[in-house]
Amino acid sequence: MRAAQASTSSAPEPTPFDQRSYQVRLDWGVDGLARLAPADVVVVVDVLRFSTTVTRRLEHSADAVSLDADADAMSTNGAPLARAAEASGAVVLLGGVRNATSVARACLAIQHERAARTSVAVIPAGELTGREPGATLRFAVEDLLGAGAVVAALSALGTDHTSPDAAAACEAYVGLGRAVAHLLTASGSGLELAERGLGDEVRAAAAIDATDVVPVLRGGAFVAR
Structure with missing residues (x-):
């Protein structure tokens, strides 16, 4: 019910950047989420390491992962974004390379449950350069x-009315998908985590469709949908 309200109640004035004419939308971070028109479903993507850490904990039989209870599992990027998405009234899912196809299937299942066209905002979290106010x-x-993996999976399942931003991310993944393990381990975030002894988490994050677990945010905690 919250998801239906997200797209119908007190909608902001249209802007050229809100992507409201598209079913699948994409923008970056909390500010990007605010720029987009309200969506029925928001997929938060913080691959290294919020999305992957929470998903793997639910894979390994955790009943729930709280946004507040376990600081090590949380992120200065993904957690605030998830809270902002929840406040918008959307259904909030966590997605990434590891569960992209299952996330896409969950979006279609939500559309079936709502019995209405369902908008999806895919929001990559990015990385803040610091924790102080004004960090970029x-x-x-x-x-x-x-x-891009999530958008590509949605497209493969027939949800292909994508904004230019979402389409560009999709094609980046489609074109580079065979190199995703190398790209993640060689990225700045991947190298930083490897230096901290967390290289296994980077490799787990790069495992394409390794799980069918889809975390959904309910009452301040992620549970498996």
Whole structure:
């Protein structure tokens, strides 16, 4: 019910950047989410490592992963974005390379449940350059590829009315998908995590469609949909 309200109640004035005419939309971070027209479903993509960490914990039988209870699993990028998406009234999913096809199937299942055309905003989190007020958002190749994987999976299932932004991310993933493991391990975030002894998490994040677990945010915690 919340998802239906997201696209019908107190909608902001249209802008050239809100992508409202497209079913599948894409923009970066909390500011990008605010730029887009309200969507029924928001897919948060923070590949290294919020999306992957939460998904893997649910894979390994965790009942739920709270946004607040476990700081190590959380992210200065993905967690605030998930909270903002939840506040918008959308259904909030976590996606990435590891579960892209399952996320796309979940979006279609939500559309079936709603019995109405369902808009999907795919939001790569990017990386903040610092934690202080005014920190800028850095492009993160791992999140571009993760978002592109989700858009490509949606398109493969027939949800292909994508904005130019979403289409560009999709083609980046389609063109580079065979190299995704190398690209993630060689990325700045991948190298940083490897230096911290978390190289296994980077490799897990690059495993294409390795799981059917789709985290959905309910009441401040992610559970498996």
